[in-house]
Amino acid sequence: MNARETYHHGSLRETLLEAAFETVDSKGVDAVRMRALARAAGVSSAAPFRHFPDRQVLLDAVAARAAEQLDRALDEAAAGCEDALTQFRAMTVAYVRFAAEHPALFELVHSTDAVHGGFLGEVNDERRLKLIALIIEGQNAGLIPETDPELIALTSEALTHGLARMFVDRHPRVRHLSSEDARRLALTATHLLQTGIGLS
């Protein structure tokens, strides 16, 4: 499929999107070059612009796909869990892990440009709402004390996001951690916080 016989490519948009996604994941956002993508798809350097008005729109599309992947990872992590609290913890771990394994994608999902553009912001919002819902659910089930859920969610998210960011930024203290170490760290840290919130 890399070489092409027909004048029309057939699925250029998807091919470009996929290649851009891989490039971001493996080499970072800055490594995404319109001409390189075109060359890889066996197509002229102007062709991509038929499918993406400009580079930023392409990156937005990549960000959207990455957000889907992140959401899926969180859902899968929460799938096997019984109560709201366990789900909450599992999602925290999955979140940090995604950041550790796909730093560039994680960064792109939260990059101001893409988020401010609207649709991605809503996706992120939805993910957050899911977490708040879990907290409220936990409160209703008596698992979490009835403190301000907004504050709990915010603080918890800050801790999670911060841990994730430390992996993205190759923070010295987490740089050489194994995947399992990272998992334990996320659990321990959130546990520490949750002790403060009032969880057992």
Added chain:
Amino acid sequence: MNARETYHHGSLRETLLEAAFETVDSKGVDAVRMRALARAAGVSSAAPFRHFPDRQVLLDAVAARAAEQLDRALDEAAAGCEDALTQFRAMTVAYVRFAAEHPALFELVHSTDAVHGGFLGEVNDERRLKLIALIIEGQNAGLIPETDPELIALTSEALTHGLARMFVDRHPRVRHLSSEDARRLALTATHLLQTGIGLS
């Protein structure tokens, strides 16, 4: 000093550095253009390369200056505080505040490229060591229970870094917060965490 009569500029390096710093702070890293800086300094477009081998080195210099400014902010915040714990909290607030007020500079200080290049990494390390020292000092003074200081520092830093990042990323939940609100949030969040750690 903007217009120049002499063939030699006299302080081109500093002028460029300052202009780049301002540009990063006000318009972001991507807005830094070598030619624009040269034009602003009233100098040919090749001149900057006499002082900075390439753009990245210039950005590294900007990052170093930003790191100094951040360190100064933290020191000033800690200056008036009595015990280690209060210092620790004040520095947390100052850290988040710096991120909120100078998002691009904050990002640059932690950008992987600049950090991985060595010297900036050491600056950041030093800042971290200062925090750990505070924790140990707090433990010695009986203000902080004798739990693993590494873990406490790491978790605390994750929370702080996460809060800071939320401002940088214009996170919806903090986007419309006033400076005072942000201060309170940082305090409340760290308090929540410190409750978990075992602080009063």
Added chain:
DNA sequence: CCCTCATGTAAGCATTGATAACATCGCAAA
């Protein structure tokens, strides 16, 4: 006083994102 070398200039290169004018072809309507 002069001559060296740090610092500046002019010109140009390769690369990049983006656009405009033209080519090809799938597909639906006549």
Added chain:
DNA sequence: TTTGCGATGTTATCAATGCTTACATGAGGG
């Protein structure tokens, strides 16, 4: 089946950018 139109691809080209090379200038030490 034919036609022709809109989606998609091509070629050629632009302006901007980072960076380099070869040359110019002049400040300051010997």
